[in-house]
Amino acid sequence: MTLKETDFPLLIRFLKNLISKESDPLIIKELIIHLINLYEQVPLYPGIVNMCLNNSLKEHKPEEMLVGKRYFIQIKDDSYVGTVAEKGNKSILLKGVKIYTSEDELDLNLKEIQKVYSVNDRVLNELWSTLVFEKGVKK
């Protein structure tokens, strides 16, 4: 082993923590965009980017939301992101809203599907198989 010569691994650790702790994909995407923006501002200091990222997500009470500001909102299993357009005593109106919902089951018409993707988790084997090792030590 040697010591790290760069703080870039901290950013991978940040991403790992993010996906393990954060269930809202809208927030995950926003923080990844935030990571890229911060890195482009200070490309020489990944450690400072990491420090900023870990201080980026702020939680607010619903009544503290301000008109004109963009918020990520969770209600049960559903996630919303949008900008507060109006605020009343008991409700708010969001504009520019994106919604991520969860369903136990969903019927889809195949003809309506435009694109389908999956992630190839064997890509390392296919491109660089000499770097694939068994986990643990064999006796």
Place this chain on the structure above:
Amino acid sequence: MIILQATVNENYLLIGPAELKVVNGIIEMIGAKIMKGETVVVPYGKRVPFQVLENVNLEIDADESNVVKIESTSIPNEWNLLVDRIISERIEGRLYKIIILGEVDTGKTFFSTYLANKLLEKNISPAILDCDTGQSDIGPPGTFGMLVLKKQVVFLSEETPTYLYMIGSHSPGLHLLPAMTGLVYMLKKAEKDASILIIDTTGWVQGDGGRSLKKAKLDIVDPDLVVLLQRSNELEHLVRHLPDKKLVRLPVSKKASPTSQFERKQLRELVSKKYFKDSRVINIPFDKVFTDRCYFLTGTKINLPDTLHAERLSGWEGTLVITSCPVTQDMVKSWPSDLGTIRNFIAGEEVGVMVALLDAEQNCLAIGRVEAFDFLNNTFRIRTPYKGDVSKIAGLQFGSLKISEKGEEAGFIEPGSF
């Protein structure tokens, strides 16, 4: 104007900005004797103690609150004993190397200056190598600077560096190889020009980067003496492999004052602005220089439609394509299919990039900033204080910092961009 009459052995602290003139008598500042008629300018952000060696009359241009009488000298006797030790250990004809280690704001530069002044007083030729690229005293920020002392100095930042080596960043992080190459370069220069080399290091002493950097420095330099300026035992992890006889542990002076992030930036910009004060723009044809730490002009030029410049790079590196806007799929359609990875650099992003002007032996002649890559005339437009013969510039070495025309900090360029 403050007129100060002070008697022998009195001690004062002068806080910059200030200007002090010795009308009569002698004072000592950081080991340098300031004689009758001599003037010292204390820059903003600097604090300097002085001791009266002979009764003096001083004229001081500063706020009254910036001249403070202090009880005793801030120079511990251990420092003078160390000077004697170094002189006794030194072998004629062989460079004696000292590394100064300490966290940020522990007075490393103050101590290095004092040591050098005292050694010079004993007719020994010292050099100071300033490796603190984020808080450079010798040379502009982002460089290693070395000063071979010919006379005693108070502020290293007021002197013209004997040698410069560009690191290209305020921190050695992501620039560890240039930092190590620069160290070796400076060691070779010091072996020719000095008897004793004092290496003033960065305050980065912890974590993976700090440990790696300091261990590499210690291994490369193989110092005769390592001075640890520490408040407690915060440096001990760096020197466990060294014999105790090589180590000197000195407490940090209580007068060593912390500087804020903002003050550090101001101090950096002060040095940088001063460096670029009398700069001019020079034009250097693309074909008259080699380029270093970049891909640009290292491959085989090709003509591609809708580009300002294109060149095939070595093997799998692909093709560097410089355009005025991001490459689109439509543009690529008209290009050959064997270009490999397209490295797209958008013209204009180079403006402000720090650059070292190198001679044919890769010595740094001066630092500059890129004004433009001029693709109409195939020339580099560089702003630099370099006053020498432009034909001596054989190479351009690019850094990762951006500087404004006046020498202010202006951001970064991602390493490997062009």
